[in-house]
Amino acid sequence: MKKKELVVSAIQNGTVIDHIPSDKLFQVIKILNLQDGKDQMLFGTNLESQKLGKKAIIKIQNRFFETSEINKIAIVCPTATLTIIKDYEVVDKRIPSLPDEFEGIVKCYNPKCITNHENVTPKFKVLDKQEIKLQCHYCQRITKEETLSFL
Ligand SMILES: [Zn+2]
Incomplete structure (x- = not known):
């Protein structure tokens, strides 16, 4: 101790x-x-x-x-x-708690999303704070904990 x-x-x-x-x-x-x-x-x-x-x-x-x-x-x-x-x-x-929305940090799960092709910073809305569900501002696709990858 x-x-x-x-x-x-x-x-x-x-x-x-x-x-x-x-x-x-x-x-x-x-x-x-x-x-x-x-x-x-x-x-x-x-x-x-x-x-x-x-x-x-x-x-x-x-x-x-x-x-x-x-x-x-x-x-x-x-x-x-x-x-x-x-x-x-x-x-x-x-103790950190998930924000309601944020930019950057995480990649959008959708391979066709503009943020994966052009110089656009990903932007997400946090739909679920318990088991991480992030909705992309641009393509609306949902990135979950198991598909989370970082920039
Ligand atoms: Zn997207």
Whole structure:
């Protein structure tokens, strides 16, 4: 227990994103554009997790995310949790929940969709938040969890 607390509070101010399945780590980094940031970022992957088997964790110094950014994480990993740290103390915990609509991130399942042929960013309406059903704004086709692929 002590060890876990230490991992979480290792940054002074910022955000810890925990309970990311290891294979989703780089997608989360991409969604939040962390690769372009100037802030100190630490991450660990293939850590032991009772819930997920192997998990990843990201710690970003001096970054606090908007709800709209946090909710985008739910598209790739609904299990993620965010802990907000100020002066080494946990001040808030956030759980991403799927947004009503979003752009980018996911490919439209329809091979004939304009977003798969032209330089058009996919745009989706979230029809079902429990088992991921995304309706394409352009072709109306539904992309489900089992047909989900990322840009
Ligand atoms: Zn489409």
